[in-house]
Amino acid sequence: MGADAGPERLAEGYRAFSEESAAEAPVYSALAAAVAGDRELLDFLTALPAGKRHPTLFLAALRFLGGVPADGAELRERVVSDAGRLRDTILARRTQTNEPARCAALLPALAMIGGPLALVEVGAAAGLCLYPDRYGYEYDGRPLGPPGPVRLRCTTSGPVPVPAQLPEVVARIGVDLDPLDVTDPDDRAWLRALVWPGPVEDERLARLDAAAAVAAQDPPVLLAGDLLDRLPDALALVPAGATPVVLHTAVLPYVGAARRAAFVERVRSLPVRWVAQEGAGMVPGTGQPFPGGWGPYLVLSLDGRPLAHTAPHGGRVDWLG
Known part of the structure:
Protein backbone atom coordinates (compact mmCIF):
# COMPACT_ATOMS: atom_id res chain seq x y z
CA MET A 1 0.00 0.00 0.00
CA ARG A 93 -0.56 8.71 14.68
CA ARG A 94 1.21 5.47 13.81
CA THR A 95 0.52 1.77 14.23
CA GLN A 96 2.25 1.18 17.57
CA THR A 97 0.86 -2.04 18.99
CA ASN A 98 2.57 -2.38 22.37
CA GLU A 99 1.78 -5.92 23.56
CA PRO A 100 3.35 -6.67 26.96
CA ALA A 101 2.51 -10.38 26.60
CA ARG A 102 5.45 -10.65 24.20
CA CYS A 103 7.66 -10.46 27.30
CA ALA A 104 6.78 -14.10 28.01
CA ALA A 105 8.64 -15.06 24.83
CA LEU A 106 11.45 -12.57 25.35
CA LEU A 107 12.15 -13.66 28.92
CA PRO A 108 13.94 -16.98 28.16
CA ALA A 109 16.27 -15.16 25.74
CA LEU A 110 16.97 -12.39 28.23
CA ALA A 111 17.70 -14.96 30.92
CA MET A 112 20.48 -16.36 28.71
CA ILE A 113 22.35 -13.05 28.98
CA GLY A 114 24.52 -12.16 31.93
CA GLY A 115 23.27 -9.18 33.89
CA PRO A 116 22.53 -6.68 35.12
CA LEU A 117 20.75 -5.70 31.92
CA ALA A 118 20.24 -2.33 30.26
CA LEU A 119 17.36 -2.80 27.83
CA VAL A 120 17.38 -0.60 24.72
CA GLU A 121 14.20 -1.19 22.74
CA VAL A 122 13.84 0.22 19.23
CA GLY A 123 10.29 0.75 18.05
CA ALA A 124 9.35 0.93 21.71
CA ALA A 125 6.01 2.79 21.41
CA ALA A 126 5.27 3.35 25.13
CA GLY A 127 7.97 0.94 26.29
CA LEU A 128 5.71 -1.70 27.83
CA CYS A 129 8.11 -4.48 26.80
CA LEU A 130 10.87 -2.86 28.86
CA TYR A 131 9.48 -4.30 32.11
CA PRO A 132 10.02 -8.08 31.90
CA ASP A 133 11.23 -8.08 35.50
CA ARG A 134 8.10 -6.35 36.80
CA TYR A 135 5.51 -8.74 35.38
CA GLY A 136 4.33 -12.10 36.65
CA TYR A 137 4.28 -15.19 34.41
CA GLU A 138 2.79 -18.64 34.10
CA TYR A 139 4.60 -21.09 31.84
CA ASP A 140 2.36 -24.12 31.33
CA GLY A 141 0.68 -23.22 34.60
CA ARG A 142 3.91 -22.82 36.60
CA PRO A 143 4.14 -19.37 38.22
CA LEU A 144 7.19 -17.15 38.03
CA GLY A 145 7.78 -13.64 39.26
CA PRO A 146 5.89 -11.27 41.52
CA PRO A 147 2.15 -11.44 42.15
CA GLY A 148 0.21 -8.56 40.71
CA PRO A 149 -2.26 -7.45 38.05
CA VAL A 150 0.05 -8.32 35.11
CA ARG A 151 0.10 -12.10 34.68
CA LEU A 152 1.44 -13.35 31.36
CA ARG A 153 0.40 -16.90 30.54
CA CYS A 154 2.38 -18.92 28.03
CA THR A 155 2.24 -22.47 26.71
CA THR A 156 5.49 -24.02 25.54
CA SER A 157 6.86 -26.89 23.53
CA GLY A 158 10.44 -28.05 23.26
CA PRO A 159 13.25 -27.33 25.73
CA VAL A 160 12.28 -23.75 26.60
CA PRO A 161 14.85 -22.51 29.16
CA VAL A 162 12.35 -20.91 31.53
CA PRO A 163 14.48 -19.14 34.14
CA ALA A 164 14.21 -19.82 37.85
CA GLN A 165 14.20 -16.09 38.55
CA LEU A 166 13.65 -12.86 36.68
CA PRO A 167 16.57 -10.89 35.23
CA GLU A 168 17.91 -7.77 36.90
CA VAL A 169 17.08 -4.75 34.75
CA VAL A 170 18.91 -1.54 35.67
CA ALA A 171 17.98 0.67 32.69
CA ARG A 172 14.93 0.93 30.40
CA ILE A 173 15.58 2.97 27.28
CA GLY A 174 13.42 3.16 24.17
CA VAL A 175 13.58 4.69 20.71
CA ASP A 176 10.50 5.41 18.61
CA LEU A 177 9.56 7.78 15.81
CA ASP A 178 6.71 9.03 18.01
CA PRO A 179 7.08 7.75 21.58
CA LEU A 180 3.90 7.32 23.57
CA ASP A 181 3.63 8.56 27.15
CA VAL A 182 1.72 6.15 29.38
CA THR A 183 0.92 9.03 31.74
CA ASP A 184 -0.87 10.90 28.92
CA PRO A 185 -4.58 9.98 28.61
CA ASP A 186 -4.66 10.47 24.83
CA ASP A 187 -1.62 8.25 24.29
CA ARG A 188 -3.10 5.54 26.49
CA ALA A 189 -6.38 5.83 24.58
CA TRP A 190 -4.44 5.38 21.33
CA LEU A 191 -2.76 2.25 22.67
CA ARG A 192 -6.20 0.87 23.52
CA ALA A 193 -7.54 1.79 20.07
CA LEU A 194 -4.82 -0.32 18.47
CA VAL A 195 -6.13 -3.50 20.11
CA TRP A 196 -8.27 -5.42 17.65
CA PRO A 197 -11.88 -6.18 18.61
CA GLY A 198 -12.42 -9.90 18.89
CA PRO A 199 -12.45 -12.96 21.15
CA VAL A 200 -9.43 -11.90 23.27
CA GLU A 201 -10.05 -8.15 23.21
CA ASP A 202 -11.08 -7.80 26.86
CA GLU A 203 -8.09 -9.83 28.03
CA ARG A 204 -5.67 -7.77 25.96
CA LEU A 205 -7.14 -4.45 27.09
CA ALA A 206 -6.96 -5.45 30.75
CA ARG A 207 -3.36 -6.55 30.30
CA LEU A 208 -2.50 -3.33 28.49
CA ASP A 209 -4.02 -1.18 31.23
CA ALA A 210 -2.22 -3.11 33.96
CA ALA A 211 1.13 -2.92 32.17
CA ALA A 212 0.68 0.80 31.51
CA ALA A 213 0.09 1.32 35.23
CA VAL A 214 3.35 -0.50 35.98
CA ALA A 215 5.24 1.66 33.49
CA ALA A 216 3.65 4.87 34.79
CA GLN A 217 5.14 4.21 38.24
CA ASP A 218 8.67 4.19 36.79
CA PRO A 219 8.56 5.59 33.24
CA PRO A 220 11.26 4.55 30.77
CA VAL A 221 13.58 6.95 28.99
CA LEU A 222 12.12 7.32 25.50
CA LEU A 223 13.99 9.03 22.65
CA ALA A 224 12.15 10.32 19.59
CA GLY A 225 13.63 9.49 16.21
CA ASP A 226 14.66 6.83 13.74
CA LEU A 227 16.02 3.58 15.18
CA LEU A 228 19.26 3.81 13.20
CA ASP A 229 19.90 7.48 13.94
CA ARG A 230 19.08 7.38 17.66
CA LEU A 231 20.60 4.02 18.60
CA PRO A 232 23.98 5.59 19.52
CA ASP A 233 22.22 8.14 21.75
CA ALA A 234 20.27 5.39 23.47
CA LEU A 235 23.35 3.25 24.06
CA ALA A 236 25.16 6.27 25.50
CA LEU A 237 22.63 6.18 28.36
CA VAL A 238 23.56 2.63 29.41
CA PRO A 239 25.06 2.76 32.92
CA ALA A 240 28.55 1.45 33.58
CA GLY A 241 28.66 -2.22 34.49
CA ALA A 242 25.39 -3.09 32.72
CA THR A 243 25.06 -5.39 29.72
CA PRO A 244 23.43 -3.44 26.87
CA VAL A 245 20.66 -5.42 25.15
CA VAL A 246 19.18 -4.09 21.92
CA LEU A 247 15.61 -5.35 21.76
CA HIS A 248 12.77 -5.16 19.24
CA THR A 249 9.49 -6.95 18.55
CA ALA A 250 7.54 -6.81 15.25
CA VAL A 251 9.26 -3.58 14.21
CA LEU A 252 11.34 -4.38 11.13
CA PRO A 253 8.43 -4.72 8.65
CA TYR A 254 7.84 -0.98 9.16
CA VAL A 255 11.46 -0.16 8.21
CA GLY A 256 12.51 0.13 4.56
CA ALA A 257 14.73 -2.65 3.24
CA ALA A 258 17.87 -0.52 2.95
CA ARG A 259 17.63 0.93 6.45
CA ARG A 260 16.68 -2.47 7.83
CA ALA A 261 19.87 -3.96 6.40
CA ALA A 262 21.89 -1.02 7.73
CA PHE A 263 20.35 -1.45 11.18
CA VAL A 264 21.18 -5.15 11.28
CA GLU A 265 24.75 -4.41 10.19
CA ARG A 266 25.07 -1.68 12.83
CA VAL A 267 23.80 -3.85 15.68
CA ARG A 268 26.09 -6.70 14.71
CA SER A 269 29.07 -4.34 14.82
CA LEU A 270 28.36 -3.09 18.34
CA PRO A 271 29.43 -4.59 21.70
CA VAL A 272 25.82 -5.41 22.62
CA ARG A 273 23.53 -8.41 22.92
CA TRP A 274 20.66 -8.47 20.48
CA VAL A 275 17.20 -9.95 21.12
CA ALA A 276 14.68 -9.81 18.28
CA GLN A 277 11.15 -11.12 17.87
CA GLU A 278 10.28 -10.55 14.23
CA GLY A 279 8.62 -12.14 11.24
CA ALA A 280 10.45 -14.99 9.55
CA GLY A 281 13.41 -13.71 7.56
CA MET A 282 13.26 -10.15 8.90
CA VAL A 283 16.49 -10.93 10.74
CA PRO A 284 18.86 -12.66 8.30
CA GLY A 285 19.10 -16.38 9.03
CA THR A 286 15.66 -16.67 10.64
CA GLY A 287 13.59 -17.57 7.59
CA GLN A 288 13.46 -21.34 8.03
CA PRO A 289 10.01 -22.87 7.34
CA PHE A 290 7.92 -23.51 10.43
CA PRO A 291 5.97 -26.79 10.34
CA GLY A 292 3.95 -25.99 13.47
CA GLY A 293 0.77 -25.17 11.59
CA TRP A 294 -0.79 -22.88 14.22
CA GLY A 295 -1.03 -19.70 12.17
CA PRO A 296 1.00 -16.48 12.09
CA TYR A 297 4.17 -16.48 14.15
CA LEU A 298 7.29 -14.48 14.99
CA VAL A 299 10.83 -15.78 15.29
CA LEU A 300 12.70 -15.15 18.54
CA SER A 301 16.44 -14.78 18.03
CA LEU A 302 19.49 -13.97 20.13
CA ASP A 303 22.44 -12.29 18.41
CA GLY A 304 20.93 -13.33 15.06
CA ARG A 305 20.56 -17.01 16.00
CA PRO A 306 16.95 -18.30 15.87
CA LEU A 307 15.75 -19.72 19.19
CA ALA A 308 11.99 -20.21 18.93
CA HIS A 309 8.76 -19.61 17.07
CA THR A 310 6.29 -17.53 19.05
CA ALA A 311 2.70 -16.37 18.76
CA PRO A 312 2.55 -12.75 17.50
CA HIS A 313 0.90 -11.35 20.62
CA GLY A 314 2.41 -13.70 23.18
CA GLY A 315 0.95 -16.82 24.69
CA ARG A 316 2.98 -19.52 22.96
CA VAL A 317 6.65 -20.42 22.49
CA ASP A 318 7.90 -23.39 20.43
CA TRP A 319 11.62 -23.77 21.14
CA LEU A 320 13.93 -24.93 18.38
CA GLY A 321 16.37 -27.81 18.80
Whole structure:
Protein backbone atom coordinates (compact mmCIF):
# COMPACT_ATOMS: atom_id res chain seq x y z
CA MET A 1 0.00 0.00 0.00
CA GLY A 2 2.81 2.34 -0.95
CA ALA A 3 3.05 5.52 -3.00
CA ASP A 4 2.03 3.78 -6.24
CA ALA A 5 -1.09 2.19 -4.76
CA GLY A 6 -4.15 3.53 -6.56
CA PRO A 7 -7.72 2.65 -5.56
CA GLU A 8 -7.61 -0.76 -7.26
CA ARG A 9 -4.37 -1.82 -5.57
CA LEU A 10 -5.64 -0.46 -2.27
CA ALA A 11 -8.83 -2.50 -2.64
CA GLU A 12 -6.70 -5.62 -3.12
CA GLY A 13 -4.80 -4.82 0.06
CA TYR A 14 -7.98 -4.35 2.07
CA ARG A 15 -9.45 -7.58 0.70
CA ALA A 16 -6.28 -9.40 1.71
CA PHE A 17 -6.46 -7.88 5.18
CA SER A 18 -10.10 -8.94 5.41
CA GLU A 19 -9.13 -12.54 4.75
CA GLU A 20 -6.15 -12.48 7.11
CA SER A 21 -8.08 -10.93 10.02
CA ALA A 22 -11.25 -13.03 9.73
CA ALA A 23 -10.45 -15.41 12.59
CA GLU A 24 -8.88 -12.92 15.00
CA ALA A 25 -11.12 -9.91 14.36
CA PRO A 26 -14.31 -10.71 12.41
CA VAL A 27 -15.58 -7.14 12.79
CA TYR A 28 -12.43 -5.68 11.26
CA SER A 29 -12.58 -8.31 8.52
CA ALA A 30 -16.09 -7.19 7.58
CA LEU A 31 -15.17 -3.50 7.72
CA ALA A 32 -12.10 -4.00 5.53
CA ALA A 33 -14.21 -5.86 2.99
CA ALA A 34 -16.68 -2.96 2.97
CA VAL A 35 -13.86 -0.49 2.32
CA ALA A 36 -12.55 -2.63 -0.53
CA GLY A 37 -15.92 -2.34 -2.28
CA ASP A 38 -16.48 1.40 -1.77
CA ARG A 39 -14.77 3.72 -4.27
CA GLU A 40 -15.35 6.87 -2.18
CA LEU A 41 -13.65 5.33 0.85
CA LEU A 42 -10.80 4.10 -1.33
CA ASP A 43 -10.38 7.61 -2.75
CA PHE A 44 -10.19 9.01 0.81
CA LEU A 45 -7.43 6.54 1.65
CA THR A 46 -5.57 6.98 -1.64
CA ALA A 47 -5.27 10.71 -0.95
CA LEU A 48 -3.30 9.97 2.23
CA PRO A 49 0.51 9.79 2.14
CA ALA A 50 2.19 6.44 1.56
CA GLY A 51 2.43 4.56 4.83
CA LYS A 52 -0.83 6.03 6.13
CA ARG A 53 -3.29 3.84 4.23
CA HIS A 54 -3.01 0.52 6.03
CA PRO A 55 -6.19 -0.98 7.52
CA THR A 56 -4.71 -1.24 11.03
CA LEU A 57 -4.05 2.51 11.19
CA PHE A 58 -7.32 3.50 9.50
CA LEU A 59 -9.46 1.29 11.73
CA ALA A 60 -7.57 2.29 14.89
CA ALA A 61 -8.15 5.96 14.07
CA LEU A 62 -11.87 5.33 13.67
CA ARG A 63 -11.96 3.49 16.98
CA PHE A 64 -9.95 6.22 18.70
CA LEU A 65 -12.40 8.91 17.57
CA GLY A 66 -15.69 7.12 18.16
CA GLY A 67 -15.41 3.41 18.79
CA VAL A 68 -15.55 0.50 16.37
CA PRO A 69 -18.15 1.02 13.61
CA ALA A 70 -20.92 -1.55 13.78
CA ASP A 71 -20.89 -2.20 10.04
CA GLY A 72 -19.80 -0.84 6.70
CA ALA A 73 -22.67 1.64 6.54
CA GLU A 74 -21.70 3.25 9.85
CA LEU A 75 -18.05 3.29 8.81
CA ARG A 76 -18.90 5.09 5.59
CA GLU A 77 -21.11 7.64 7.36
CA ARG A 78 -18.38 8.44 9.88
CA VAL A 79 -15.69 8.84 7.23
CA VAL A 80 -17.89 11.15 5.16
CA SER A 81 -19.10 13.24 8.11
CA ASP A 82 -15.79 13.46 9.98
CA ALA A 83 -13.20 13.24 7.21
CA GLY A 84 -11.07 16.14 8.42
CA ARG A 85 -10.67 14.93 11.97
CA LEU A 86 -10.10 11.36 10.80
CA ARG A 87 -7.43 12.49 8.34
CA ASP A 88 -5.68 14.56 11.03
CA THR A 89 -5.65 11.60 13.41
CA ILE A 90 -4.22 9.25 10.79
CA LEU A 91 -1.51 11.76 9.91
CA ALA A 92 -0.61 12.34 13.56
CA ARG A 93 -0.56 8.71 14.68
CA ARG A 94 1.21 5.47 13.81
CA THR A 95 0.52 1.77 14.23
CA GLN A 96 2.25 1.18 17.57
CA THR A 97 0.86 -2.04 18.99
CA ASN A 98 2.57 -2.38 22.37
CA GLU A 99 1.78 -5.92 23.56
CA PRO A 100 3.35 -6.67 26.96
CA ALA A 101 2.51 -10.38 26.60
CA ARG A 102 5.45 -10.65 24.20
CA CYS A 103 7.66 -10.46 27.30
CA ALA A 104 6.78 -14.10 28.01
CA ALA A 105 8.64 -15.06 24.83
CA LEU A 106 11.45 -12.57 25.35
CA LEU A 107 12.15 -13.66 28.92
CA PRO A 108 13.94 -16.98 28.16
CA ALA A 109 16.27 -15.16 25.74
CA LEU A 110 16.97 -12.39 28.23
CA ALA A 111 17.70 -14.96 30.92
CA MET A 112 20.48 -16.36 28.71
CA ILE A 113 22.35 -13.05 28.98
CA GLY A 114 24.52 -12.16 31.93
CA GLY A 115 23.27 -9.18 33.89
CA PRO A 116 22.53 -6.68 35.12
CA LEU A 117 20.75 -5.70 31.92
CA ALA A 118 20.24 -2.33 30.26
CA LEU A 119 17.36 -2.80 27.83
CA VAL A 120 17.38 -0.60 24.72
CA GLU A 121 14.20 -1.19 22.74
CA VAL A 122 13.84 0.22 19.23
CA GLY A 123 10.29 0.75 18.05
CA ALA A 124 9.35 0.93 21.71
CA ALA A 125 6.01 2.79 21.41
CA ALA A 126 5.27 3.35 25.13
CA GLY A 127 7.97 0.94 26.29
CA LEU A 128 5.71 -1.70 27.83
CA CYS A 129 8.11 -4.48 26.80
CA LEU A 130 10.87 -2.86 28.86
CA TYR A 131 9.48 -4.30 32.11
CA PRO A 132 10.02 -8.08 31.90
CA ASP A 133 11.23 -8.08 35.50
CA ARG A 134 8.10 -6.35 36.80
CA TYR A 135 5.51 -8.74 35.38
CA GLY A 136 4.33 -12.10 36.65
CA TYR A 137 4.28 -15.19 34.41
CA GLU A 138 2.79 -18.64 34.10
CA TYR A 139 4.60 -21.09 31.84
CA ASP A 140 2.36 -24.12 31.33
CA GLY A 141 0.68 -23.22 34.60
CA ARG A 142 3.91 -22.82 36.60
CA PRO A 143 4.14 -19.37 38.22
CA LEU A 144 7.19 -17.15 38.03
CA GLY A 145 7.78 -13.64 39.26
CA PRO A 146 5.89 -11.27 41.52
CA PRO A 147 2.15 -11.44 42.15
CA GLY A 148 0.21 -8.56 40.71
CA PRO A 149 -2.26 -7.45 38.05
CA VAL A 150 0.05 -8.32 35.11
CA ARG A 151 0.10 -12.10 34.68
CA LEU A 152 1.44 -13.35 31.36
CA ARG A 153 0.40 -16.90 30.54
CA CYS A 154 2.38 -18.92 28.03
CA THR A 155 2.24 -22.47 26.71
CA THR A 156 5.49 -24.02 25.54
CA SER A 157 6.86 -26.89 23.53
CA GLY A 158 10.44 -28.05 23.26
CA PRO A 159 13.25 -27.33 25.73
CA VAL A 160 12.28 -23.75 26.60
CA PRO A 161 14.85 -22.51 29.16
CA VAL A 162 12.35 -20.91 31.53
CA PRO A 163 14.48 -19.14 34.14
CA ALA A 164 14.21 -19.82 37.85
CA GLN A 165 14.20 -16.09 38.55
CA LEU A 166 13.65 -12.86 36.68
CA PRO A 167 16.57 -10.89 35.23
CA GLU A 168 17.91 -7.77 36.90
CA VAL A 169 17.08 -4.75 34.75
CA VAL A 170 18.91 -1.54 35.67
CA ALA A 171 17.98 0.67 32.69
CA ARG A 172 14.93 0.93 30.40
CA ILE A 173 15.58 2.97 27.28
CA GLY A 174 13.42 3.16 24.17
CA VAL A 175 13.58 4.69 20.71
CA ASP A 176 10.50 5.41 18.61
CA LEU A 177 9.56 7.78 15.81
CA ASP A 178 6.71 9.03 18.01
CA PRO A 179 7.08 7.75 21.58
CA LEU A 180 3.90 7.32 23.57
CA ASP A 181 3.63 8.56 27.15
CA VAL A 182 1.72 6.15 29.38
CA THR A 183 0.92 9.03 31.74
CA ASP A 184 -0.87 10.90 28.92
CA PRO A 185 -4.58 9.98 28.61
CA ASP A 186 -4.66 10.47 24.83
CA ASP A 187 -1.62 8.25 24.29
CA ARG A 188 -3.10 5.54 26.49
CA ALA A 189 -6.38 5.83 24.58
CA TRP A 190 -4.44 5.38 21.33
CA LEU A 191 -2.76 2.25 22.67
CA ARG A 192 -6.20 0.87 23.52
CA ALA A 193 -7.54 1.79 20.07
CA LEU A 194 -4.82 -0.32 18.47
CA VAL A 195 -6.13 -3.50 20.11
CA TRP A 196 -8.27 -5.42 17.65
CA PRO A 197 -11.88 -6.18 18.61
CA GLY A 198 -12.42 -9.90 18.89
CA PRO A 199 -12.45 -12.96 21.15
CA VAL A 200 -9.43 -11.90 23.27
CA GLU A 201 -10.05 -8.15 23.21
CA ASP A 202 -11.08 -7.80 26.86
CA GLU A 203 -8.09 -9.83 28.03
CA ARG A 204 -5.67 -7.77 25.96
CA LEU A 205 -7.14 -4.45 27.09
CA ALA A 206 -6.96 -5.45 30.75
CA ARG A 207 -3.36 -6.55 30.30
CA LEU A 208 -2.50 -3.33 28.49
CA ASP A 209 -4.02 -1.18 31.23
CA ALA A 210 -2.22 -3.11 33.96
CA ALA A 211 1.13 -2.92 32.17
CA ALA A 212 0.68 0.80 31.51
CA ALA A 213 0.09 1.32 35.23
CA VAL A 214 3.35 -0.50 35.98
CA ALA A 215 5.24 1.66 33.49
CA ALA A 216 3.65 4.87 34.79
CA GLN A 217 5.14 4.21 38.24
CA ASP A 218 8.67 4.19 36.79
CA PRO A 219 8.56 5.59 33.24
CA PRO A 220 11.26 4.55 30.77
CA VAL A 221 13.58 6.95 28.99
CA LEU A 222 12.12 7.32 25.50
CA LEU A 223 13.99 9.03 22.65
CA ALA A 224 12.15 10.32 19.59
CA GLY A 225 13.63 9.49 16.21
CA ASP A 226 14.66 6.83 13.74
CA LEU A 227 16.02 3.58 15.18
CA LEU A 228 19.26 3.81 13.20
CA ASP A 229 19.90 7.48 13.94
CA ARG A 230 19.08 7.38 17.66
CA LEU A 231 20.60 4.02 18.60
CA PRO A 232 23.98 5.59 19.52
CA ASP A 233 22.22 8.14 21.75
CA ALA A 234 20.27 5.39 23.47
CA LEU A 235 23.35 3.25 24.06
CA ALA A 236 25.16 6.27 25.50
CA LEU A 237 22.63 6.18 28.36
CA VAL A 238 23.56 2.63 29.41
CA PRO A 239 25.06 2.76 32.92
CA ALA A 240 28.55 1.45 33.58
CA GLY A 241 28.66 -2.22 34.49
CA ALA A 242 25.39 -3.09 32.72
CA THR A 243 25.06 -5.39 29.72
CA PRO A 244 23.43 -3.44 26.87
CA VAL A 245 20.66 -5.42 25.15
CA VAL A 246 19.18 -4.09 21.92
CA LEU A 247 15.61 -5.35 21.76
CA HIS A 248 12.77 -5.16 19.24
CA THR A 249 9.49 -6.95 18.55
CA ALA A 250 7.54 -6.81 15.25
CA VAL A 251 9.26 -3.58 14.21
CA LEU A 252 11.34 -4.38 11.13
CA PRO A 253 8.43 -4.72 8.65
CA TYR A 254 7.84 -0.98 9.16
CA VAL A 255 11.46 -0.16 8.21
CA GLY A 256 12.51 0.13 4.56
CA ALA A 257 14.73 -2.65 3.24
CA ALA A 258 17.87 -0.52 2.95
CA ARG A 259 17.63 0.93 6.45
CA ARG A 260 16.68 -2.47 7.83
CA ALA A 261 19.87 -3.96 6.40
CA ALA A 262 21.89 -1.02 7.73
CA PHE A 263 20.35 -1.45 11.18
CA VAL A 264 21.18 -5.15 11.28
CA GLU A 265 24.75 -4.41 10.19
CA ARG A 266 25.07 -1.68 12.83
CA VAL A 267 23.80 -3.85 15.68
CA ARG A 268 26.09 -6.70 14.71
CA SER A 269 29.07 -4.34 14.82
CA LEU A 270 28.36 -3.09 18.34
CA PRO A 271 29.43 -4.59 21.70
CA VAL A 272 25.82 -5.41 22.62
CA ARG A 273 23.53 -8.41 22.92
CA TRP A 274 20.66 -8.47 20.48
CA VAL A 275 17.20 -9.95 21.12
CA ALA A 276 14.68 -9.81 18.28
CA GLN A 277 11.15 -11.12 17.87
CA GLU A 278 10.28 -10.55 14.23
CA GLY A 279 8.62 -12.14 11.24
CA ALA A 280 10.45 -14.99 9.55
CA GLY A 281 13.41 -13.71 7.56
CA MET A 282 13.26 -10.15 8.90
CA VAL A 283 16.49 -10.93 10.74
CA PRO A 284 18.86 -12.66 8.30
CA GLY A 285 19.10 -16.38 9.03
CA THR A 286 15.66 -16.67 10.64
CA GLY A 287 13.59 -17.57 7.59
CA GLN A 288 13.46 -21.34 8.03
CA PRO A 289 10.01 -22.87 7.34
CA PHE A 290 7.92 -23.51 10.43
CA PRO A 291 5.97 -26.79 10.34
CA GLY A 292 3.95 -25.99 13.47
CA GLY A 293 0.77 -25.17 11.59
CA TRP A 294 -0.79 -22.88 14.22
CA GLY A 295 -1.03 -19.70 12.17
CA PRO A 296 1.00 -16.48 12.09
CA TYR A 297 4.17 -16.48 14.15
CA LEU A 298 7.29 -14.48 14.99
CA VAL A 299 10.83 -15.78 15.29
CA LEU A 300 12.70 -15.15 18.54
CA SER A 301 16.44 -14.78 18.03
CA LEU A 302 19.49 -13.97 20.13
CA ASP A 303 22.44 -12.29 18.41
CA GLY A 304 20.93 -13.33 15.06
CA ARG A 305 20.56 -17.01 16.00
CA PRO A 306 16.95 -18.30 15.87
CA LEU A 307 15.75 -19.72 19.19
CA ALA A 308 11.99 -20.21 18.93
CA HIS A 309 8.76 -19.61 17.07
CA THR A 310 6.29 -17.53 19.05
CA ALA A 311 2.70 -16.37 18.76
CA PRO A 312 2.55 -12.75 17.50
CA HIS A 313 0.90 -11.35 20.62
CA GLY A 314 2.41 -13.70 23.18
CA GLY A 315 0.95 -16.82 24.69
CA ARG A 316 2.98 -19.52 22.96
CA VAL A 317 6.65 -20.42 22.49
CA ASP A 318 7.90 -23.39 20.43
CA TRP A 319 11.62 -23.77 21.14
CA LEU A 320 13.93 -24.93 18.38
CA GLY A 321 16.37 -27.81 18.80
